[in-house]
Amino acid sequence: MSGHARKLTTEQEDHLAVWRVLAEKRAPYASALLYAARYVNVPGIETLGAVDSRLRVFLDVDEMRRSWSDDESAQVLIHLMYHVMFDHHALAEQKLQVDGDLSPRPVAYGGRRCGERRPRGRGGPLPFDRVEHRRVAGCGARSQRRRVLRRAGSQGA
Helix, strand or coil, rough: CCCCCCCCCCHHHHHHHHHHHHHHHHCCCHHHHHCCCEEEECCCCCCCEEEECCCEEEEEHHHHHHCCCCCHHHHHHHHHHHHHCCCCCHHHHHHHHHHCCCCCCEEEECCCCCCCCCCCCCCCCCCCHHHHHHHCCCHHHHHHHHHHHHHHHHHCC
């Protein structure tokens, strides 16, 4: 991060309020998290945003206003709430303990990518079952999102 964390200005809070309302309309199941989060302005964060295990959301609000529409900024907030909903912090800690780093290629799995088959004759069980492997390695996010959206649709009906 190139800048220091700062409290949001009134103008930034107004934009954030609009984004949260739009995000709540698109993802009502995330509304409790959207309003419970504490938002911190971090100029030059060099990523979409970040959320920590204490539900602090770090954003470069001014850059978001310049670069994206209100709908796109709302989608960023939803994306960050997914990290909390799917407990990515615990999964990252678990992966760090197993692999020793958070690289996208899981070292504990022989460097295979998702969907690659294990070479024959190389043995031993995987340290996690396949579901855990997918969650730790970051696989299956699309299907996970579909399941959540399906559940939300069936609960609303």
